[in-house]
Amino acid sequence: MSIFADGNTRLIVQGITGRDGSFHARQMLEYGTRLVAGVTPGKGGQTFAPGVPIFNTVAEAVRATEANASVIYVPPMGAAGAIFEAADAGISLIVCITEGVPVLDLTKVMPYVRERGARLIGPNCPGLITPGACKIGIIPGNICIPGRVGLVSRSGTLTYEVVHQLTRNGLGQSSCVGIGGDPLIGTNFIDCLRGFQDDPATDAIVMLGEIGGTDEQNAAAFVKEYVTKPVVGFIAGQTAPKGRRMGHAGAIISGSSGTAEEKMAAFEAAGIGVMRRPADVIALLRKQM
Amino acid sequence: MNLHEYQGRALFRAGGIPMPDGDVAATPAEAEAIARRLNGQVVVKAQVHVGGRGKAGGVKLASTPKEAAEAAKKILGMQIKGLTVQKVLVVPAADIATEAYAGLILDRATQRPVFMVSAAGGIDIEEVAATTPEKITRLAVDPRYGLLPHQALTLAFTLFSDITQVRATAKILEQLYQIFISNGCTLTEINPLVSTPDGKVLALDAKVIIDDNELDRRPDLAQLRDETAEEPSEVTARKANLTFIKLSGNVGCVVNGAGLAMATMDLVKYYGGQPANFLDIGGSSNPEKVVNALKIITGDPEVKAILFNIFGGITRTDDVANGILTAMKQFKVNVPLVIRLTGTNEEEAVRILKAAGMQALNDMDEAVQKVVEVAKGAA
Numbered sequence: 001m002s003i004f005a006d007g008n009t010r011l012i013v014q015g016i017t018g019r020d021g022s023f024h025a026r027q028m029l030e031y032g033t034r035l036v037a038g039v040t041p042g043k044g045g046q047t048f049a050p051g052v053p054i055f056n057t058v059a060e061a062v063r064a065t066e067a068n069a070s071v072i073y074v075p076p077m078g079a080a081g082a083i084f085e086a087a088d089a090g091i092s093l094i095v096c097i098t099e100g101v102p103v104l105d106l107t108k109v110m111p112y113v114r115e116r117g118a119r120l121i122g123p124n125c126p127g128l129i130t131p132g133a134c135k136i137g138i139i140p141g142n143i144c145i146p147g148r149v150g151l152v153s154r155s156g157t158l159t160y161e162v163v164h165q166l167t168r169n170g171l172g173q174s175s176c177v178g179i180g181g182d183p184l185i186g187t188n189f190i191d192c193l194r195g196f197q198d199d200p201a202t203d204a205i206v207m208l209g210e211i212g213g214t215d216e217q218n219a220a221a222f223v224k225e226y227v228t229k230p231v232v233g234f235i236a237g238q239t240a241p242k243g244r245r246m247g248h249a250g251a252i253i254s255g256s257s258g259t260a261e262e263k264m265a266a267f268e269a270a271g272i273g274v275m276r277r278p279a280d281v282i283a284l285l286r287k288q289m
Numbered sequence: 290m291n292l293h294e295y296q297g298r299a300l301f302r303a304g305g306i307p308m309p310d311g312d313v314a315a316t317p318a319e320a321e322a323i324a325r326r327l328n329g330q331v332v333v334k335a336q337v338h339v340g341g342r343g344k345a346g347g348v349k350l351a352s353t354p355k356e357a358a359e360a361a362k363k364i365l366g367m368q369i370k371g372l373t374v375q376k377v378l379v380v381p382a383a384d385i386a387t388e389a390y391a392g393l394i395l396d397r398a399t400q401r402p403v404f405m406v407s408a409a410g411g412i413d414i415e416e417v418a419a420t421t422p423e424k425i426t427r428l429a430v431d432p433r434y435g436l437l438p439h440q441a442l443t444l445a446f447t448l449f450s451d452i453t454q455v456r457a458t459a460k461i462l463e464q465l466y467q468i469f470i471s472n473g474c475t476l477t478e479i480n481p482l483v484s485t486p487d488g489k490v491l492a493l494d495a496k497v498i499i500d501d502n503e504l505d506r507r508p509d510l511a512q513l514r515d516e517t518a519e520e521p522s523e524v525t526a527r528k529a530n531l532t533f534i535k536l537s538g539n540v541g542c543v544v545n546g547a548g549l550a551m552a553t554m555d556l557v558k559y560y561g562g563q564p565a566n567f568l569d570i571g572g573s574s575n576p577e578k579v580v581n582a583l584k585i586i587t588g589d590p591e592v593k594a595i596l597f598n599i600f601g602g603i604t605r606t607d608d609v610a611n612g613i614l615t616a617m618k619q620f621k622v623n624v625p626l627v628i629r630l631t632g633t634n635e636e637e638a639v640r641i642l643k644a645a646g647m648q649a650l651n652d653m654d655e656a657v658q659k660v661v662e663v664a665k666g667a668a
Contacts, residue, residue, distance in 0.1 A: 076502060076505065077505065077506050100502045100505070101502060102473055102500055102502045102503045102506070103395055103473075103475060103500045103502060103503075104395075104432070104470065104473055104500065104503070106400070107395070107400060107401055107402065107432040108432055108433065110400045111431075111433070126602075138602060138603060139602070140601075140602045140632065140633065143632070153548070154548065155546060155547065155548020155549065156546045156548065156549075156572070156602070157544075157545055157546030157548060157549035157600045157602060158546060158548030158549040158551075158552050159548070160549075160600045160602055160632065161549055161552070161600050161653065164600070164631065164632075181547060181548065183395065183397045183475075184395075184397060184400050208548070210548055210551060211551070213397045213398075214397070214398065215397070234552070236548050236549075236551035236552040236555060237551040237554075237555070238551075238555040238558065239536075239551075239554045239555050239557075239558045239564060240551060240554070240567070241534070241536065244534050244567075245501070246534065246547060246550070246551055246567055247532045247546075247547025247548075247550060247551075247567065247569045248547045248548070249500075249501065249502065250397070251547060251548075251551065254415070255415035255419075256415070256419065257415075260555075276559060277552075277555070277556050277559055277654065278552055278556075278653065279653070279654050
């Protein structure tokens with residue numbers, strides 16, 4: 001078991017002939033993901049790899065392959081369009097890797113996706129992986145091992161760092177989800193926490209947050225009310241100055257809100273084990289599991 | 290991207306929002322000429338991207354054109370929180386009856402543009418929001434329909450009771466919304482929105498923040514960027530496609546990924562050091578980026594040691610190793626490097642560094658502890 005994606009997920013890649021799209025499509029195929037098609041307008045009829053036809057539109061790909069998930073590698077100015085297209089074609093899981101999508105585009109995307117009953121993960125995210133079964137996005141498969149720890153994160157490489165620590169210490173993962181570093185994202189901590197709480201294959205949850213916004217505080221309140229499994233958490237940006245965008249568009253302290261202290265205090269109040277540094281994850285999990 | 294007040298004013302006036310006349314000056318003579326044209330008492334305001342201009346002496350009242358020139362002379366070249374004032378805005382000193390606040394921000398929670406208006410204007414709205422939130426009226430706008438006429442009126446009625454002023458305010462709110470949408474903003478704000486003794490409603494200030502992600506498709510907005518108002522090393526970094534923020538510490542950090550970069554800075558602090566910067570070399574495997582990163586960090590005389598923390602996913606660690614060696618051939622790196630690499634092509638990276646007589650560590654905590662020690666020893 002897992003959340004959002006498993007061995008039965010039938011995936012397409014939007015932007016499969018681009019530099020990033022083709023590279024990561026190959027990695028996903030090698031990992032064993034059921035990659036059933038790719039989409040690039042104008043390249044319909046070609047083949048990406050044995051068993052992976054290319055279509056001009058998502059709708060055609062869905063009709064021909066019964067795909068139910070899509071991962072998007074198109075450039076920032078076309079990313080919103082790609083999400084609209086996937087939602088319109090009936091795709092139920094849309095993962096947008098693209099970084100730099102204008103935020104006003106996303107204000108229109110969000111209600112559109114929601115009204116069609118689809119789930120969007122991202123944008124500006126590394127995607128998700130259910131170790132041993134399915135990888136959607138760019139998380140390196142070789143650092144993960146199957147197991148019973150669920151992980152949700154706003155970051156990419158920090159996720160890898162923590163997964164690496166888990167794997168080195170023999171703590172495998174049920175699913176790892178990167179929800180993205182933008183201010184507007186389709187799937188938030190609470191969606192993932194609910195998923196992990198309800199997933200019988202997950203025993204404990206790691207959440208990696210960062211400065212900016214109030215998602216972590218809301219997630220802490222949700223943990224207190226709904227989650228009975230052990231949760232440990234980290235907040236990146238304890239040393240970040242106010243008012244500066246720390247790489248991620250969403251990682252910005254405005255006024256006195258969105259600071260690491262505020263978020264760590266919320267974690268503590270909700271009974272979440274607070275990691276002071278990434279390496280603390282092991283001891284905290286062992287203590288709580 | 291933050292706009293200067295004079296740039297925001299230009300957008301507001303183009304969008305039809307009533308504002309007093311005024312102009313921007315780079316010399317005392319220009320300020321004097323503007324004051325003469327405005328023919329009355331004026332305010333001379335420093336144009337810098339920091340708050341607290343008034344307290345720092347960057348806003349002055351002038352009764353005559355001569356006084357305006359003197360005020361401009363004092364303010365131009367002044368340092369406010371480390372930034373040099375290059376331009377001043379000269380505007381008429383307005384006659385104010387009441388002050389209100391009207392702002393439109395992109396709200397993460399509702400995922401929509403949200404209006405915030407308050408009859409308590411001329412103040413720090415975040416302070417009001419924190420202490421007396423009941424004084425602020427909020428309204429989330431559905432971007433598919435825009436600000437509807439009755440919504441604009443409802444907001445305006447919370448600021449004024451006179452129907453002429455209410456209608457004028459509703460129109461200003463609609464214009465503020467249009468400016469927000471058509472310029473890809475994450476914030477448009479009027480503080481204060483004033484009424485004058487003769488009953489007019491005017492915007493006296495213009496604050497605009499444009500979404501950085503918008504700039505690639507909007508060269509007209511991108512050219513509003515004022516590089517003289519930024520830290521020079523940050524401008525160099527942006528041109529090299531690096532995300533760099535200068536801090537005041539002595540441990541330089543080169544990291545791939547924003548989250549790991551923040552966590553690395555935090556860990557430097559955890560082990561008793563002070564990070565000199567935030568630097569994300571991004572996901573691509575370009576040795577040139579590493580060269581540029583080292584060039585920028587070694588340009589900071591405060592830096593006593595540099596830490597590389599690279600977790601190779603898309604980034605190939607051997608490319609980073611090659612970048613380090615290339616940089617050291619191109620220019621003198623005169624502070625010690627502590628390198629931590631793991632992930633994609635790690636064995637090759639370690640081999641490359643070893644052949645050049647350098648050491649690569651595998652563990653993040655070990656590397657951070659070491660670089661903090663080295664920096665302390667060198668200081």
